[in-house]
Amino acid sequence: MRPENYSYFTFTFSLKPPTNPIVQVFGVAGVRISLARVKYAQLYNYYCIFPFTVAPICTKNQQTEYVVASGRSVTVSCDVEAFPSSVTFTWAIKKSTGPPVRLQTVGRDEGLTGHYTLNRVEEESVELWCFARNSIGNQVSPCKYTVYTQ
Structure with missing residues (x-):
């Protein structure tokens, strides 16, 4: 030039x-x-x-179904996209009947992936909901995961 x-x-x-x-x-x-x-x-x-800046949203193409032997434990991972990436997670459980119930979890900063361990899963299927929050705001729709027993 x-x-x-x-x-x-x-x-x-x-x-x-x-x-x-x-x-x-x-x-x-x-x-x-x-x-x-x-x-x-x-x-x-x-x-x-x-x-x-972006409030958290669920990451696409992540694992949403888990299979575990009856009576065993499983750890579910919740991946979100957000900026800033300092994110806290809370969880809820929805069994086959009734509304979701918030789990007693400590909202802790885990980066863009949160984890929750279900102990001794006995139900045929359980749905876990993950809610993320950063300094911009709360996630509008939860990420949903289904745990099946075999």
Whole structure:
């Protein structure tokens, strides 16, 4: 590029974060920002800051069904996407009849994956609900997991 010429810059964002660990992209796809008629002398005057924040949502394509021998224990993992990534989890259990019942869990910061262990599962099937929260807000819909006994 010759100094007297203008340049045009187009930035395209995708869902996959770049390899640079300093830069993270969450939930943005196909967005384009263009800067037109930027002079060579102004080339290094531009930078981008994107203060995206996202309340927790369930990660797609995670394990949602678990099988355990009757009377045994199983640990269920709840994966969410969120930014900031400091997330606390609470859990509820829904048996075949009745509404979900909140479990006595300690809301602790576990990163983007929470864990809950069901001890001595006797029911044919049990549904566990995972609710995540970060500084932006609460998860709108819980992540749901089903545990079957065999």
